[in-house]
Amino acid sequence: ILNVEQSPQSLHVQEGDSTNFTCSFPSSNFYALHWYRWETAKSPEALFVMTLNGDEKKKGRISATLNTKEGYSYLYIKGSQPEDSATYLCALTSYDKVIFGPGTSLSVIP
């Protein structure tokens, strides 16, 4: 059974702080790992998709890394801003399944 876990469940940081959170997944049957950003009352929006062990992706102040052998991915936000407040979802894709994690809810306090 594929199970994707994320930690922490929620996070409160001060504006300007850097932060990171984790997505854990079973390393077998791995095809891709996705990160989505989901603002309240909106739809999830894609941040990154990673497929290879050691992949690193970066978009502005946000970056992500992938370790498929040990089954985890980190999402980093440098210099958090209030507009970064959202739920960050990771999703694992196997050859025929898509499993979303429960998300990490980030609140950035001005």
Added chain:
Amino acid sequence: DAGVIQSPRHEVTEMGQEVTLRCKPISGHDYLFWYRQTMMRGLELLIYFNNNVPIDDSGMPEDRFSAKMPNASFSTLKIQPSEPRDSAVYFCASSPGQIQETQYFGPGTRLLVL
């Protein structure tokens, strides 16, 4: 492109009524996904289609739920009869040629069953 289009955006109905949610994927996308978001369970995959064919419906809660994709530009999710516990936000998403590609989500349909 207009993105993934869902209708209606909001639906309020009474228990026992039939509810039909609609989705138009991004043109040219081969995959279409239906999700349900609830406070208790987060984002759940209900069913997905590849080239209009249902591939995995293991997330469909029970027989009251059914989904169809009669052509590449239209899909429906039907609940009959609806129950209060079906109240949730239902998202449709589409992605291009392979399942591991990025999904593009519609705005969602907020369903309230009284």
